[in-house]
Amino acid sequence: MNWLLGLFEPGHALGLLALDPPGWGGPLLEGLLHTLEVAAGAYIVGTLLGVLGAFGKLYGGPLVKDIAAIYTTAVRAIPELIEILILYYLVPDMVNKVLLSLGRDRIDLPPMLVGTIVLGFVLGAYMTEVLRGAILAVPHGQIEAGRAYGMTPLQIAWRITLPQMLANALPGMANLWLNLTKDTALLAVIGFNELTETSLQAGGTTKAFMLFFTAAGVLYMLISVLSGRLFALAERRARRGQPSLRGGGV
Amino acid sequence: MTAATAQDAPQERNGTARPGSRAEAIRIDNLHKSFGDLEVLKGVSLTAHEGDVVSIIGGSGSGKSTTLRCINFLETPTSGKIVIGGEEVQMRADGTPASRRQIEHIRQRLGMVFQSFNLWSHKTVMENLIEVPVHVLKVPKAEAIARAEKLLARVGLSDKADVYPAFMSGGQQQRAAIARALAIEPRAMLFDEPTSALDPELVGEVLGVIRDLAAEGRTMLMVTHEMKFAREVSDHVIYLYNGRVEEEGPPEQLFGDPKSDRLKQFLRTVG
Numbered sequence: 001m002n003w004l005l006g007l008f009e010p011g012h013a014l015g016l017l018a019l020d021p022p023g024w025g026g027p028l029l030e031g032l033l034h035t036l037e038v039a040a041g042a043y044i045v046g047t048l049l050g051v052l053g054a055f056g057k058l059y060g061g062p063l064v065k066d067i068a069a070i071y072t073t074a075v076r077a078i079p080e081l082i083e084i085l086i087l088y089y090l091v092p093d094m095v096n097k098v099l100l101s102l103g104r105d106r107i108d109l110p111p112m113l114v115g116t117i118v119l120g121f122v123l124g125a126y127m128t129e130v131l132r133g134a135i136l137a138v139p140h141g142q143i144e145a146g147r148a149y150g151m152t153p154l155q156i157a158w159r160i161t162l163p164q165m166l167a168n169a170l171p172g173m174a175n176l177w178l179n180l181t182k183d184t185a186l187l188a189v190i191g192f193n194e195l196t197e198t199s200l201q202a203g204g205t206t207k208a209f210m211l212f213f214t215a216a217g218v219l220y221m222l223i224s225v226l227s228g229r230l231f232a233l234a235e236r237r238a239r240r241g242q243p244s245l246r247g248g249g250v
Numbered sequence: 251m252t253a254a255t256a257q258d259a260p261q262e263r264n265g266t267a268r269p270g271s272r273a274e275a276i277r278i279d280n281l282h283k284s285f286g287d288l289e290v291l292k293g294v295s296l297t298a299h300e301g302d303v304v305s306i307i308g309g310s311g312s313g314k315s316t317t318l319r320c321i322n323f324l325e326t327p328t329s330g331k332i333v334i335g336g337e338e339v340q341m342r343a344d345g346t347p348a349s350r351r352q353i354e355h356i357r358q359r360l361g362m363v364f365q366s367f368n369l370w371s372h373k374t375v376m377e378n379l380i381e382v383p384v385h386v387l388k389v390p391k392a393e394a395i396a397r398a399e400k401l402l403a404r405v406g407l408s409d410k411a412d413v414y415p416a417f418m419s420g421g422q423q424q425r426a427a428i429a430r431a432l433a434i435e436p437r438a439m440l441f442d443e444p445t446s447a448l449d450p451e452l453v454g455e456v457l458g459v460i461r462d463l464a465a466e467g468r469t470m471l472m473v474t475h476e477m478k479f480a481r482e483v484s485d486h487v488i489y490l491y492n493g494r495v496e497e498e499g500p501p502e503q504l505f506g507d508p509k510s511d512r513l514k515q516f517l518r519t520v521g
Contacts, residue, residue, distance in 0.1 A: 139371075141364060141366055141367075141368035142368060142370055142371065144324060144364070144368060145362075145364065145368035145369075145370065146370075147324060147357070148322055148324055148357060148360075148362040148364075149357060149358065149362070149381075149382040149386060149434065150353075150354040150355065150356075150357035150358035150382070150386055151354070151382070151385075151386055152350075152354060155385065155386065159381070159385065160370060163372050164370075164371065164372050238372075240372065240414065241371050241372045241373070241374075241414035241415070241416055242371065242414075242416060243416050243417065
């Protein structure tokens with residue numbers, strides 16, 4: 001055990017990764033935390049937008065359908081980097097315009113908040129399509145039974161459609177989550193100190209680029225592997241009641 | 251079913267004259283329904299009194315399922331009048347219901363049984379049975395569960411309460427679906443070809459449950475292909491042809507002495 005810790009002492013090969021300065025381990029972990037925070041926040045925002053978008057596209061009136069169509073088409077057509085740059089300057093500007101019109105002072109939005117909103121907005125467009133497909137895969141009779149027993153549209157959506165579509169949606173949702181954790185790296189361009197930005201800084205300062213990019217890569221991979229497990233568990237739960245394709249019962 | 255229920259119910263219902271004094275449970279007047287240019291119902295009228303078993307028979311495309319599905323507005327009629335338990339459904343000029351609330355309220359009192367069961371596949375049998383009572387009718391959960399257990403015993407599925415529908419046979423699923431319909435304590439039950447999706451050897455167990463319900467004096471409207479069964483349990487049989495009521499009457503008359511050539515032809519074909 002001591003030899004392992006020794007590798008992280010100043011002067012050793014991995015000393016630059018030590019948690020205490022001059023090591024960059026602390027900032028890297030902080031960057032990882034920021035990455036996870038932004039990704040989790042954006043995933044919640046994006047999923048909510050996706051649910052609205054999917055139901056809007058399927059069951060909305062003409063206006064709602066048009067808005068949803070423009071949203072998914074535009075957002076999915078433009079490179080995310082450009083969207084992030086546009087929205088990064090647009091969102092604070094709009095917020096401030098509203099504030100000024102209300103006679104309030106300008107505020108500086110924290111990059112974390114802007115990043116969360118922007119990535120969530122982009123994710124919502126992809127999520128809309130994943131969820132729309134999953135909803136369409138719910139057998140019509142399941143929804144009809146809800147209608148036949150006097151459930152309200154909201155009850156049907158919440159108690160029947162959403163739980164049943166989840167099993168169909170989760171593989172796609174897991175994909176989006178994995179993409180999202182990596183898309184947070186794009187926030188480096190707006191100077192948000194997430195994992196990639198931090199490893200850039202560390203590399204720039206110490207010139208040990210390979211070391212820090214590899215360390216960042218390993219951390220991203222850990223996120224993927226662990227969250228992959230979680231999604232697999234969630235999917236198994238969502239598939240309750242469905243006979244396994246491999247047979248053998250519940 | 252339990253013996254107690256059987257004793258409470260009228261023992262012999264077939265062929266007895268229907269007293270005209272009983273209240274109307276379901277009445278349809280001059281119902282029209284079009285799918286685009288295709289007119290499926292061309293003015294169907296029918297009445298089911300409290301305690302009646304009314305069977306709707308007819309060939310494929312005659313409009314019998316559509317008629318049934320218009321009653322709880324799973325299909326929106328194009329025009330006509332629908333009265334459930336004395337309450338007329340408010341419809342706009344184009345046939346769409348004027349009040350979603352009213353439709354939901356009416357649906358909560360009609361127990362629908364589908365051809366393909368439509369049990370909610372992500373819920374166990376017990377969860378299926380208490381879903382509507384607890385979440386729609388706001389019955390306390392413990393009470394709903396106690397009632398559901400009795401119903402499961404009654405349809406012979408006590409051991410299946412915690413099983414998901416996909417792990418049961420079609421006959422078991424349909425019996426569970428009937429129990430789900432009973433769980434809302436419906437004023438009337440609607441059966442949409444309840445045995446058509448079943449393997450032949452499973453039809454009997456489902457018909458047995460329906461037969462018990464009929465004997466108990468439940469109001470039931472049933473679309474069926476089981477002619478022998480319809481003759482046995484019905485108080486009134488309606489033969490639909492091409493979106494119209496071609497002939498109707500008590501089962502003995504309709505099956506034993508059909509007047510219309512089309513009905514004679516139909517009965518010869520189905521056996």
